[in-house]
Amino acid sequence: MLNAFSGGDIRSAEAPLIDAGQGNTLMQKAAHGLFGVVLGLLRADGRGIYGATAVVLAGSGNNGADALYAGERLLRRGVGATAILTSDRVHTVSLEAFVGAGGTTVRLGDADPSELATHAAAADVLIDGILGTGASGGLRGAAAGFVGAFDAAAGPRGTRSTIVVACDLPSGIGTDSGLVEGPVLHADATVTFGAAKLGLLIGEGAVAAGELNVVDIGLDFSSLVPVARTLLAPDAAALLRPPRARDHKYSRGVLGVAAGSARYPGAAALAVGAALATGVGMVRYLGPDAVAALIHQRNPEAVASAGSIADARSQAWLVGPGAVDDDDQRQRAVDAIASGLPTIVDAGALGAVPERVGPQVILTPHAGELRQLLAERGLDAERSEIEAEPAHFALRAAETTGATVLLKGFTTVVAAPSGALFVQADATPWLATAGSGDTLSGIVGALAATLAEDGGAAGRIGVAQEDLWAAVAAAGALIHGSAGRRAALRGPVIVSDLPADIGAVVADLLEERRLAM
Numbered sequence: 001m002l003n004a005f006s007g008g009d010i011r012s013a014e015a016p017l018i019d020a021g022q023g024n025t026l027m028q029k030a031a032h033g034l035f036g037v038v039l040g041l042l043r044a045d046g047r048g049i050y051g052a053t054a055v056v057l058a059g060s061g062n063n064g065a066d067a068l069y070a071g072e073r074l075l076r077r078g079v080g081a082t083a084i085l086t087s088d089r090v091h092t093v094s095l096e097a098f099v100g101a102g103g104t105t106v107r108l109g110d111a112d113p114s115e116l117a118t119h120a121a122a123a124d125v126l127i128d129g130i131l132g133t134g135a136s137g138g139l140r141g142a143a144a145g146f147v148g149a150f151d152a153a154a155g156p157r158g159t160r161s162t163i164v165v166a167c168d169l170p171s172g173i174g175t176d177s178g179l180v181e182g183p184v185l186h187a188d189a190t191v192t193f194g195a196a197k198l199g200l201l202i203g204e205g206a207v208a209a210g211e212l213n214v215v216d217i218g219l220d221f222s223s224l225v226p227v228a229r230t231l232l233a234p235d236a237a238a239l240l241r242p243p244r245a246r247d248h249k250y251s252r253g254v255l256g257v258a259a260g261s262a263r264y265p266g267a268a269a270l271a272v273g274a275a276l277a278t279g280v281g282m283v284r285y286l287g288p289d290a291v292a293a294l295i296h297q298r299n300p301e302a303v304a305s306a307g308s309i310a311d312a313r314s315q316a317w318l319v320g321p322g323a324v325d326d327d328d329q330r331q332r333a334v335d336a337i338a339s340g341l342p343t344i345v346d347a348g349a350l351g352a353v354p355e356r357v358g359p360q361v362i363l364t365p366h367a368g369e370l371r372q373l374l375a376e377r378g379l380d381a382e383r384s385e386i387e388a389e390p391a392h393f394a395l396r397a398a399e400t401t402g403a404t405v406l407l408k409g410f411t412t413v414v415a416a417p418s419g420a421l422f423v424q425a426d427a428t429p430w431l432a433t434a435g436s437g438d439t440l441s442g443i444v445g446a447l448a449a450t451l452a453e454d455g456g457a458a459g460r461i462g463v464a465q466e467d468l469w470a471a472v473a474a475a476g477a478l479i480h481g482s483a484g485r486r487a488a489l490r491g492p493v494i495v496s497d498l499p500a501d502i503g504a505v506v507a508d509l510l511e512e513r514r515l516a517m
Contacts, residue, residue, distance in 0.1 A: 001235050003226035004196040004423070007133035007175035013194060013219040026217050027062065027094070031069030032455070033215030034167055037191045038070065039077070041163050050078035052124040056098070057132040057185075058090055059143075059171070060085050065091035066193070067129025067167045068098045069182045075101035076479070082123075084108055085117055086130050086143045087352025107140045113187070114147075117149035119238040125163045126150075128185050130171035132198065138182035140441065147172070147183040157186045158209070166190040169200055170208040176227070177389060178205025194219040198227050201423040202391050206411045212425075228391065228421040229474075231461070233482075236409075236475040237513035238280065240458040240506060241450045252281025254447035256314030258332035258344075258424035259321040259438075260291035262363035267347070267438045269295045270495060272302050274442030277319070277499035278479065279506055280449050284312045286332055298496075309335035311323055315452040316342040318445035320349025321438040336359055342469065343449035345403075347442040351376075353401060357468050360419050361403040364441050365388040370397055370407055379433070391421055408437060420467040422474035426481025430488040436480075443502060444476035479505050 017026060041051055047113035056071040060065035068091065071081045082096055083105045112513060120126050130143050139147055154160035158293035164187045169175060172184035178199040185346045190200060190209040194217050197203040201212075220466055226285065243252060255275050260268025268291050272283050276299055285295055285304040292304035305312070309332050323329035324347075331350035342360045345353060351368055353361070355377070365373060367386040370393060373375075377400050382413070386393045387409065394407040408414045410429075414422040451457045451472060458468040481502035 001232060002196055002230040003221065004198045004228040004230070005196060005221060005224060006200055006227050009221070009224050009227070010194050010219070013224065019216070021351045024093075026060045027065055027069060028516050029217040030168075030215060031073065033193065033213075033217070034070040034127070034165070034191045035068060035073040037189060037213050037411055038074065038127065038165055041122060041165065041189060045163060047124055053122070054081040054127065055123045056081060056083040057118040057130050057171075058085050058095070058147075059091040059132070060087035061119045061132040063132035063167045065094040068094035068128045070127060070167070071103055072101045075103050079345055080210045082106065082119070082515045083088070083118070084146070086146070094297045108146060111148045111393040113142060114149045114153070116155045116163065117146055119124070120150055121160065121162055123162055125165060127165050127167055128171050128187060129167040130185075133175045138180065139184070140492050143171070144183050147185045150411045151183075153317035159339070164188050166209065168192050169197060170205070173199050173205040173208050175199045177392075178203030179388060180204040180208065184208050188359070189213060190257065191215055193217050194454070196230070197223060197506055198423075200250075201228060201230065202413060203427060206425055215492060220412045224491065228423045230423055230425070231471065231474045231478050233478070233509060233512060234516065235461045235471075239447060239451060239457060239472060239475045239511040240510055240513065241454065245514060247281070249281040252279075253316070253446070254284060254314045254451065255280050255445045256281045256284045256286065256309070256312050256317045257337070257442075257445070258319045258329055258336060259288050259323050261323050261326040261329060261348070262290065263290040263324055264287060264406055265294050265321030266435065269298055270300055270435045270438040271321045271442035271445070272320060272498045273496070274439035274502055275446040277297055277502040277506070278443050278446035279480055280446040284314055286312055287329060287355055288326070302493070304326065308332070309339060313339065314448035316445060318346070318441055320345045320346040320412045323348035327514055338378065339488040342452050344441050344445045344448060353403065356402045358402060359404050361405060362407065362444060362469055362473050363401070364401045364406045364437065364444070364473075365396070366408045366437070371396070371398060391415070391423070395421065396501070404473055406477065408440070411505060412474070412481070414470045414473045414477070416467045416470035418464065418466050420464070420470055424474050424477040424481060426485070427476045428481070428485045428488045430482035430493040431481070433493060433495060434505065436484075438504070439495055440480045443480050444473050446475055479509075482514070
């Protein structure tokens with residue numbers, strides 16, 4: 001599990017070592033990790049090391065020093081390097097080391113920013129060490145002008161030839177919020193030190209960070225509580241329940257699904273297919289006969305009826321996908337939420353959520369739906385505000401409703417009413433397509449059904465029992481995102497084909513779990 005901490009936590013973990021005179025040691029560890037990632041990126045892109053070119057953007061803080069020390073190491077491997085000093089105050093010793101290894105320097109204020117930007121856009125790699133975790137606000141002045149000129153010269157990420165690597169975090173993002181105020185240098189990869197920072201995992205900060213690499217520099221976080229966690233593959237694998245010799249369909253978990261309507265029948269079919277691919281023992285579908293017929297075309301093993309929640313024995317419920325303009329489906333949603341069983345509430349059922357529920361109720365809104373949910377409880381926020389600060393608003397919604405809240409977006413944010421936060425950045429942009437959320441809800445529903453009577457699940461992944469349902473939602477997001485990335489290798493993602501990829505991801509996770517035992 002990847003733990004994320006606030007900028008203040010990082011600085012407090014560094015303080016005892018700095019007070020003990022180990023500040024330079026921390027810099028050297030950070031620089032060596034940054035240097036190693038840069039070498040790996042150059043090699044992965046098929047570029048040679050000797051004769052490559054690099055530009056280092058060095059600000060006044062420790063990030064500038066880390067970047068200069070990494071540049072010194074590159075110089076000693078035969079890389080030609082120039083340092084653009086973005087401040088009149090630069091770490092003296094690291095600058096001397098950089099120059100001593102053969103590097104050249106220029107102060108940003110002493111040259112035409114557009115010429116420097118053109119030079120940087122022609123380099124093989126650009127290391128961003130302008131601002132660090134202690135900075136507040138966005139880029140200003142000449143540094144902001146340089147970033148704008150570089151973007152104009154190099155083009156957007158994905159089209160430019162220069163590999164941009166952020167030192168600790170992309171300059172211009174909020175360390176703890178991920179907010180971007182003004183220009184930001186979007187990185188292909190970020191090398192962060194000690195631990196992940198929340199701003200690298202959420203909102204625009206996650207978009208700007210690119211591939212995230214965490215370098216251990218020997219900080220002790222044992223006395224600190226992470227502000228967020230990200231599940232990794234072994235964590236998701238620990239929540240999967242492989243079949244046992246004495247199992248039958250009921251013991252493997254039964255998921256009840258009240259989804260779909262005459263207007264949107266496909267949503268139910270997508271959710272059911274995803275749930276079955278995740279490995280649940282049975283799916284009971286409740287809804288219109290026409291929707292059941294569509295489900296049976298693809299998944300004849302689903303058991304369907306037009307009955308009530310009370311009459312359908314299940315370990316968990318999924319309600320809401322595609323369920324609009326249907327009074328029977330709305331009543332089923334109300335009854336499922338009131339059942340006390342784990343219940344995933346999506347789309348058309350979100351309006352049926354009472355003022356207070358328990359954490360076993362997992363709400364899965366996108367930003368627009370969350371805006372409506374909050375507005376109904378007297379909390380006004382624009383959709384753009386929620387998208388800019390997803391962690392803040394997901395936590396507000398969890399606190400207000402008592403539910404677990406999975407907020408969909410570029411990164412999936414899951415908030416527990418306890419205040420625990422999970423952030424998953426596993427998806428591909430190809431999953432931004434109709435029906436994707438229905439498959440996600442089906443995956444989470446299947447996991448909830450298989451874990452509903454598993455008293456040891458929280459302990460297996462090291463979370464508090466009260467946060468189990470948030471971890472389940474995060475695991476669902478990981479599986480969904482991984483399946484999407486797998487599907488995208490073939491081209492644009494067709495959501496109705498995603499169950500094959502979901503099953504393959506689950507198989508890979510189970511095999512990883514088996515090998516680890």
